[in-house]
Every structure is written in structure tokens, then in C-alpha cells.
Amino acid sequence: MRAPAKREEEILAAAARIFQRKGYHGTSVRDIADAVGLLKGSLYHYISSKEDLLARLFEGLLEDTVAELDVIARRDASAAERLREMVRAYARAIIANQDAVGLYLREWRSLPAPELANLAARRRRMRTLFSAVIADGARAGELAPGDPNLAALAILGMCNWMYEWYRPAGRLTPDAVIDELAQRAVRSVRP
């Protein structure tokens, strides 16, 4: 028998996949139970509701990414280098979790208020990591002046939009896509 943590991951991954395919509203808890080979009643050992699944899916995703970005932002490197690595890490996270990201962007309005507030705080934290590095670079004269928050939103938009167009079987390798996006993101804040 699998360890519970492993089982939980499996349930979250299956939920992301099915939500993406059938839509959040079109998916039943039964669909998710079937996909992981559990009876509906047994699935409730792991989750309390469909909304709970949705919130945990996003939370895990954001938490891991924020932690990774935070480490890069503190590195002893130029602002442009840190920004480039942050965009690479962020873009990589979107590609690796494309289903969940698409789902999140479409469905976050379906979440109960406390979960929403929690997720909004993590999103703000993520944006602040980007805008702080950009502001750092602008102060040092290394990056262009301007609104660091708007610059961060522009870069996040560049990356987030991948959830609509990125195809794993596309012309370019994932690394080529990530490198080129990171390069364009850094250029967008260069003087």
C-alpha cells in the first residue's frame, strides 16, 4: 500500500488533470475517485470537498515556487542575473504544472473567501519577489527606471500566458522556450 503523502499527491495530480479536461464544475468527486482507483467514500479520507482539492492544488504549487524564487532573489548576483534565473524557475514551474495553472486562473473565483485570501497573499508575495529585484537593479542603474510593480506584472504575464499556448510537443524544446522567455523578460527591464 502506498504511503498517504504519495497517495495525496496522486489525488491532486489526477484532480488537476480531470478538472482541466472536464472543467472544474463538470467534474465530480466520483470522477476523481475513479481515476485513482478509490471508492468515493475512501477518497474522503484524503480530501474534505472538491473546493478543498482545488485550494490545496494551488497552495502547493504557489508555496514551492515562492520558496524557489526566494532563494534565487537572495543570491549574490546582479539584478539582471537574478531576474533571469527567477523567470527561468517560474516558467519551468508553469510548464511542469500547466494543467493546474490553467485551472487556477480560470477557477480561483470558485474558492471560499479564506482560501482566496490565503492564495492572494502568496501571489502578492511572489510578485513582490520580482518587483524587489527589479527595483534593486533600477537603483543600481543596471535596469531601467519605471514602475517595478508594473514591470513585474508584465513579466509574470509573459510567463503565465504560457498556460494557454505552450505545447510539450511544440517546435521548440522546453529549455529553448524557457531561455528565450527569460531573455526577453530581462530585456523588457533593461535601460
Next chain:
Amino acid sequence: MRAPAKREEEILAAAARIFQRKGYHGTSVRDIADAVGLLKGSLYHYISSKEDLLARLFEGLLEDTVAELDVIARRDASAAERLREMVRAYARAIIANQDAVGLYLREWRSLPAPELANLAARRRRMRTLFSAVIADGARAGELAPGDPNLAALAILGMCNWMYEWYRPAGRLTPDAVIDELAQRAVRSVRP
């Protein structure tokens, strides 16, 4: 009595607003009829179904924007200047239709296949207008080499993402936001 075209615009605007607030699936045709002061039966003089409303909302939006971008793309100006004006026009269209854009990005999967194909073709046409100008500039050595299609998607992402964060009552005026985004977009393709 209002002219039918005016009435139709009013219905489309009300639908966009209510879809945004209650979600597409949570909105009934009755809600829309109430909002424009019509009986549900009378509303059916103007629309055939909720899906039809959704498709027409997106179609009108895309058609107007594609036409405007097409005119700018053909201007006798440098690629960077044309790109800047295209981004400005595109960003302005998103700000002016924020509800409909958000709705579209969340709900296009709900549309019947023919409407979806029609809308996908218009979106491709729009992206091609951007990538062609970028490719032009790269050939002339004025813009950076690289994948013009990826560059266009990065810029569209920068702009599209506004549907999530733009607030009419925000710190910056709409023009300041549009100008700064356009500047960052052009920089992202500069050598």
C-alpha cells in the same frame, strides 16, 4: 424605442458584466433579460442562446481589434514604431473590454466547435500580425533575432495578463499603464 443595433450592444455589455460577476455557468438568460429590462421571451429576439451570446461577445471584440492592428501593421514606419502602436492599441482594447476578455479566457472551452474554430482563426490572425512586424524588424537588423512567434506570444501575454490585475482606479492612469507596457514590449524584442 432604441434601434436594434444599440439594443444588441446593450445586451452584449450586460451579458459580459453579469458573466464576469456570477460566472458564465451561474448566469441565466433570465439574469441578462432582467439587467436590460426585457422579458426573457423578448431577449430571444436578439439572441438564440447563452452560448451564442458568449461567442458574439468574443467575435466582436476580436474583429474590431484585428482590424485596428492590421491598419497599424501596414503603416510606413519602423518595425519598433509599428509594434509600439500595436501594443498600445491592443492594451487599450483589453482595458476597454476587461470583463469580456476575462470571461473569454476562462470560458472559451464552453463554446461549440464551429464558434471555437472561428475564434481560434481570429486569434491566430492577431498573433500573426504581431509576429510579422517582429520578423520584419529582425530582417532589417532593427530588432533582435529569435523566434518571432514566441516574441509575439510573450508580448500578448504581457498585455492579456492585464485582465487579472488592471484596476481602473489604480495608482497609474490607463495611459501611463499602456505607455509603459508598450515600452517594455518593444524593449523585449530590441537587440
